Amino acid sequence: MKIKTIIAMAALTGLAAPAFATDAGTVKIGALFSVTGPASFLGAPEKRTAEMLVEQINARGGIHGKRIILIVKDTGGSPEKAISMAKQLIEEEQVFAIIGPSTSGETMKIKGLCEESKTLLVSCAAAEDIVKPVARYVFKTPQTDADATRRIFEVLKARKLTRIAALSSNTGFGAAGKKQLETLAPDYGVAIVANETYDKNATDLTDVATKVKAAGVQAVVNWSIEPAQSIVAKNLRQIGLAIPLFQSHGFGNLSYVTAAGRAAEGIIFPCGRLLVADVLPAEHAQKALLMKYKTDYESRYKPDAVSTFGGHAYDAILILAKAVETAGADRDKARDAIERIQGLVGTAGIFNFSATDHCGLTKDAFEMLTVKNGRFVLYAD
Template sequence: MNIRTLVVSLAALCISASPVMAADTIKIGAILAVTGPASFLGGPEARTLEMLVAETNAAGGIDSKQVELIIKDSGANPEKAISFAKQLIEEERVVAVIGPSTSGETMKVKKIFEQAGTPLISCAAAEVIVNPVARYVFKTPQNDSFAVRKIYQTMQDMGIAKIAVLAGNTGFGKAGKEQLTAIAPEMGIEIVEAEVYDKDANDLSAVVAKIKANPDVQAVVNWSIVPAQAIVAKNIRQAGWDVPLFQSHGFGNIKYVETAGAAAEGIIFPAGRLLIADQLADDHPQKAVLTSYITEYEKNFDEQASTFGGHAYDAYIVLKAAIEEAGTDRAALRDAIEGISGLAGTGGVFTFSADDHNGLDIDSFEMITVKAGKFVPLAQ
């Protein structure tokens, strides 16, 4: 046998071998910010997916096919997310991808998935991901605008009309500030002070002193990711200012409460029901799924479950339900996701449609406050 025939036969072997291998497993990709500035999102998300895939495989897989999970760590870097997206679609030929963790990355890869016709279920919150709707792009976290409306509703109940807005200079902070500004007039709220600070800010006492000096301010809304969320709270209380402090749904991790300590008391923020799962009524549709996720997660990993890991949980159960329904054909899978209705997840009860690729409504948020270092539902 000469070299040429050897090469040809080897190539033939490879071509014939690959479809057989692909039929044995279902390949699911994930692009998550496991390290880097958004690791508080990507870390729990990656651990959640690994746990869920292990569970599925132990139970015999989906349609008796084992699930193969390929996690790529983007470090919250959009450029890396783009190259991983291409790698997962073109080389690994995954049936669908879960992630990215951040809104900035998701917006960068949106087009790639649209062109490749591969479903993407993002774990990032920004509304622009699904509005306008892209055929192959979905997301599981609640919309920013739901959080804003929920906060403004609570303010109306408390008789607050003039507020100060603080936001971090991240994609999350900017998107939140835009929504806060856009929705304020229709809810009868006036923003009298607005400041944007650097995401690495160490101390915000100067800006707190500035907004405190404005006597019109009745409440402060802070929209950022860690560690500024804790720093703002500390600086406001140290300044002896007992103004109502609202945070975004990004505050939903008990670690931030621990970091802010006594200053976290009384902070009001909207979040998914995961944080108050043990206080839900037994017949609440999310009770069972939340309890099982929290118990499993905390048993496997020595840390408390967060709403962020929950977004990955939801993305996985949505995808799993769709694969069980439609198999691994990407176009059929996409249609199957749009057809999902009444699926209880950690973030809410999902009902997707052709023009709703988020599947949640404003009731998926609950207003929560901090009392004695614990999350409790805000008493209306």
């Protein structure tokens, strides 16, 4: 344990070298997270993570002596609030950069605002539209939906499962996943036989499960981020459907596994490596960082378990810290510095940014995971 911590510390000193200089000013970072409301499972761990990491960086003396001031605002998942809070951060607080918002819908609403005011935005939301087309000041840390979909289709193809049901919730996340599934299915020779959208507040989905059963499919791919993804797993098993169930990267939260209990066994989904940090081989590039984040977070916020969503906030701060470290707290120079970041180890993967790629991750950032005995493990064919 101790050795691991030392390795982790060594890995981190690179980004925030302990500076012994006296106060060299501050860097103000605004954060827009949906700490409460329907997307609170994203925003709450993001807030906790950001606060923890900023405290750690400041405790080490900041970035070249510059202390980070973090201003967290709770958008409650509402795009309207996100807009007015972004304006506050930009105009009143005059922040150096904004991290978040937690959801794609909110991010798209403030994308233009940040671009106009030349405020760096490092979003914690997944949609590809955030960085496509590229906006000069807008970046994002999560892997993209399309890559998650590709990883799922690769497994389907390898297992020769060609007739599937696509289920999604009526949210931005569900709709985006549904679109990717429909677009990419032909490339992998997969036919979507049943394609259903359900209400995000659904209390029971046995009827949808029955429709899946009637369609006679070989596998089910479900795309949602709500409790519904546990409900769907239970209902499919309850009506006696034992076909493989795939979920999106939104399933990467152990509380959904707990909620689905035995029905969660065998669910396959693409995810960053954070959830399987403890079983990664020691020489894996992300191992040290992931283990440090996991132990720090879980010891501080017990009994809350680490989730990939909090990791997106971790990466956002890592990227900004790296930029400030190389280019100082000048927005334009820092922006250019982010585009030059290569091989930065984050929780979601290894970031390689460029002028045309403001996400910096490939589909290799995903690992296929499955649930075994109530835990996440690496999936093997």
